[in-house]
Amino acid sequence: MTDPVELYAKGGVDLTTCDREPIHLLGRVQDFGCLIAISSDWIVAHASENCSDILGLEPAQLLGASFTDMFPRDTVHALRGRMQALTRGEGVTHLFGLDLLDDGRIFNVSIHRANRYLVLEFETADPDEAGARQDAFSMVQALIGRVQRHRDLDKMLKEAATCLRVLLDIDRVMVYRFEADGSGRVLSESLQNGAESFLGLRYPASDIPKQARALYTRNLLRLISDAQAEGHAIVPPSSPDGEILDLSLAQTRAVSPIHLEYLRNMGVRASLSGSILRRGELWGLFACHNMTPFHIGFAKRNAVELFVQLFNYELAQLEVETEREDEARARELHDRLMAQMSSGQNLVDVFDPLAQELQDVIAYDGIAIYSDGTYISRGSAPTEEEFLGLVRFLNRAQSSEVFFTDHLIGGYPEAEGFLDRSAGLMAMPISRTPRDYLVMFRREVAQSVLWAGNPEKPAELGPNGIRLTPRKSFAAWRETVRGHCAPWLSAERRAAETLRVTLLEVVLKMSDAMNETRKKADEQQELLIAELNHRVRNILNLIRGLISQSRGESRDVDAFSDVLDHRIHALARAHDQLTRKNWDWVPIRSLVDTEVEAFLSSEFHRVTVAGDPVDLSPPAFTTMALVLHELVTNSVKYGALSVDSGTVGLDIALSKDGGCSLHWREIGGPVVQPSKSRGFGTTIIERSVPFELRGKAEMRFKVTGLEVDFWLPSSYVRASSVETAMPPEQTSQPQVDVALMGEVLILEDNMIIALDGADMLTELGAEQVHTASRVAEALNILKTREITFAMLDINLGNETSIAVCKACEAAGVPFVLATGYGGAVDTIDAFPEAALVTKPFSLDALRMAIPKSQDLAARHRG
Incomplete structure (x- = not known):
């Protein structure tokens, strides 16, 4: 591994080096609690030095001793019962108001598993723990009710920040959301006691390293009661085999010296972080700061955790409601477009009204369509020559998805030539090869990003040995970003995807009107591939x-x-x-x-x-x-x-x-x-x-x-306006006798279906079943074998079974048609009296269809 000092000398050290710091293996706890780790047979393997201060038990007494010998029987019984909650999966469970040493002193206990150890953390309980917990939970109900009133994201975040500040009585609460690049932006905040505002500031991804973000998804709450406290070591530092105790889920886990210095640079003495999760991923954080040491007891911490969990639910509900509203608007757009487009028009013919309808749903500065070699544009868009070069770039994207970017020159440097007209685009493929597109463009927006310090400035080696000192200034660093347009919102992307499907429907409708069977099949396959x-x-x-x-x-x-x-x-x-x-x-x-x-x-x-x-x-x-x-x-x-x-x-x-x-x-x-x-x-x-x-x-x-x-x-x-039932297409009938014998033929291009059909026909009396996957192969079997019955798949990919149907009809061989399309197929129209089974067909369906086919063949022979 490269020595950090040597790396720094070469200019290779910056804040990203923080990503490699093992923050879950620091081997220390904070002042407000002590820790004991026991093995599966209840032998104490680790203890924090402050066990003597909090419990009155020296680590030397505890290490190597049996926990059951050191603590009262009722305490062991209570802990064993609470441990039952940890028998499945990962998590933390709590025990409130425990007379731990049977001496009248009341403790709260956190319990979790860390690899092969059971980790117990002890905090002195407040005298009125039960009452405080009840009051805190009652307040949470009232506060989350205030959050529920808002169905606008900005207002909801503002309300949540204010409610959390009131619940904690803390100096500053920020709502911090992670961007796609890992950086974070302060979307809302609530302040008191003259706390400095960080609203709107953006923090580089290195400010909250990857391993810290991973821990936030596992542990919903993180308390730092005093950024200037040194904490207490866990002894011994490692197990006999060199393994350091994993403190990922520890409530009292000490803090990285880098992060402590970071907080001190901000003027923060204590902090509490609450994880905002969406679909199991870290959406953002509630970052709560206090300018003086600040301890939050068990009762209030549990109430805060409940508030954060309920807020996560409300955020999810709001996003679902927003998505539904977006879908409703997209459906309305779909209906309006379908009503405007007659069967005799193509997309080029209706481009202008289409562009006008789109403007109401997706904001753009220019729009263009490229269909069947024709290019039309409106507003701020590339020329046809510029667009033809751009098409080759777009063709490398997925054919079944909407492609969007707010930084086109980042992937297509040639866009520099029309940057004055377009910096980003959203492209909807409406065909395959050669691909046709409907593309919306946006002009460049010189974004003024307020960074909380220079995001590219390397850190300096500081007082923490071979570690990095976070930047000491949180003054806003203004960065002008060139070549970007306003980002495409998720609602706009969803609307574009709905529009893509709509346009596919339009193309399919036009193909039907032209009655070009082969072209219709090809386009339908392509339009529906996604x-x-x-x-x-x-x-x-x-x-x-x-x-x-x-x-x-x-x-x-x-x-x-x-x-x-x-x-x-x-x-x-x-x-x-x-x-x-x-x-x-x-x-x-x-x-x-x-x-x-x-x-x-x-x-x-x-x-x-x-x-x-x-x-x-x-x-x-x-x-x-x-x-x-x-x-x-x-x-x-x-x-x-x-x-x-x-x-x-x-x-x-x-x-x-x-x-x-x-x-x-x-x-x-x-x-x-x-x-x-x-x-x-x-x-x-x-x-x-x-x-x-x-x-x-x-x-x-x-x-x-x-x-x-x-x-x-x-x-x-x-x-419904329909009061009577629609007659079922296939229903069961009384079982009939089926007389199959001799050799039979199955024409089917799917091997599994062919084998399944062969088993059914054998069960119905066939002595030998010949399978074919192509028309030529089936015709050869009809010529060379004495076939008594045939089951023919209608569509064989690039050919149909019409020729085989005619050959069977000419030879007087009964046959059944198998289809997955229903009734709207040319082969069925050509043989309207033919017996039909719909995939997936069953033995009973074949048993009913075979006599019909045999009767029909007998009539033809007669």
């Missing part, structure tokens, strides 16, 4: 989850296969209805009818649906498909529909607030016996609606029959 990746991964994850969860509740392989098959087909039936409605809202009644028909067939009347006609949004429809499938399946197996006398009623009611209540009631079935172990099916019923749709679900196993109540939020339901 969504396809996302959807396929979701489907694979869903199937993986179904397999994993269904396995645990099945007694054998056959039962597992049956449960999994029915669940997948429930999703398939729901998906078919959605696609027939163009992924639009669908009546819930059609879902119920389809699911019931699939199981009961002729006894369809035993399930009644009453109440308000209601439509479900696509996300809700998919979720409810699984839920209703499990309800019907359980009822057919164990509930009211398992006996002839049983019935089921489903009552649907729209509430005044737009939500919807669903009440499932089973009557006349066997006596209900709730299972001791809850299977995956029960989990789907109870948790899908709350988890996926943010609704409610309650399941009651009554003697008279199962009762389940659901509530769906208004965003997923609406009143």
Whole structure:
């Protein structure tokens, strides 16, 4: 490792060297508490020197002794009980008001695990600990209520800073947010007692090193009670094998000398930091400073931690609400654009009204479109020649994402030539190769950044040995940033992504109007490629989850296969209805009818649906498909529909607030016996609606029959004008005899589907199954083998099975068409009478389709 002194001599030392300081291995504690680390067999391995001051026990007495011998029996019992909270995962638990040594002195205890040790930290408790804790928590409730009043980020942050200052009675509270480059900016603050304002200042990433940011995500609160106190060493410094005690989660952990000097340079004597987390990542900090030593007791620290946790929740809620508002505006833009664009127009034709609509959602200084070799621009934008060079740069970005930058010359130096007109851009690809783009440009904004000191100035070696002294001046350092435009906000990026999808729809619509089948297929594939990746991964994850969860509740392989098959087909039936409605809202009644028909067939009347006609949004429809499938399946197996006398009623009611209540009631079935172990099916019923749709679900196993109540939020339901159900596309019918024999053919370009189909056809009587993945291969099999039946995939990638269909028809060979597209396919139009199975198909679906194909072939031969 390079010696820091030598590194400094070569000019290589600056504040980034702080990133390498092991701040979690400092081996010291602060004055306000002492620490004891014990092994798994309760032998004291480490103790802080101030154990003698706080506990009256010398470290020499403790080290190597059994903790259970040194402390009263009741204390050991209380600690063991509290340790139970640490049996899973990482965390800290607390014990309040413990008479630790059975001498009347009351302590608060923090407990956590550090590798192989259990770390106990002791602080003297306030006399009125319980009352102080109750008062602090009551105040938190009132203060967080004030934060909840604001639905604007700036006002919320200002209110939170003020509330936290009031709660702590501290000199300064700053809300500090981390930027993408690791630097931080003070967004809000609250001051008293003449504290200096740091509002608007920006701090380099090195001010809070990487390892410190990592600890902030693990430990929500960090107290430094006195920046001038030296603290107390932990003895021995390391274990016999040289391992230093990890203090990452220690409440009393001492502070890096570098950070202490940093605080003193700011005039700060004590500080408290609270972590603001978003989706598990460090969003920012509450930085609380006091100009004099400042200790915060256990009760108030816990109240502050609760306040920070509740604020994190409120911040998350605000961001979710903002995202929903942005999505609503983007949907409105989508609807307006779709209404303006007729089928006979292309994007170039409607560019001007499109640009005007966009201006209301995304601020820009110039806009341009490049489509089919045509370039049009408005406002402050590059020339066509400049743009053609820029296109080659844009082509290196992802084809399925919006590309944005507020510093174009940073990645494309040639942009220097038009920097006077554009410093940043947001580009939406609206085709593939050659790519077409809609691009918005922004002019250069000379940003005056107020740095709290020079961010590039190397630190100087100081009084802390071979360490770095943080800069001693916090005077604002003004840096003018050239070549930047105003940053693209997250709301603008989300709107651009929605617009990209909208424009893809427009292009697809134009292709349909031109009736160019091959071009339409190519463009559709390209326009949907971005969504396809996302959807396929979701489907694979869903199937993986179904397999994993269904396995645990099945007694054998056959039962597992049956449960999994029915669940997948429930999703398939729901998906078919959605696609027939163009992924639009669908009546819930059609879902119920389809699911019931699939199981009961002729006894369809035993399930009644009453109440308000209601439509479900696509996300809700998919979720409810699984839920209703499990309800019907359980009822057919164990509930009211398992006996002839049983019935089921489903009552649907729209509430005044737009939500919807669903009440499932089973009557006349066997006596209900709730299972001791809850299977995956029960989990789907109870948790899908709350988890996926943010609704409610309650399941009651009554003697008279199962009762389940659901509530769906208004965003997923609406009143329907359709009172009758949409007839299901495929339903179960009484089982029929299938007469397959001899050799059969499967034409399918997916090997797994081909193998699955071969197994089904063999089970239905086929003696030998030939598989082919290409038309030429299938035609050769028809010529050389005596084929008695064929199952033909409609779309084979770059070819269709029309030629094979004609060959089978000419030879009198019965055939079934397999498709994942539904009915809008040319092959189906060419053979309207052909038997059809929709992927994913089942053995029952084939059993129903084969006789139809055989009858049709017999009629043709006749």
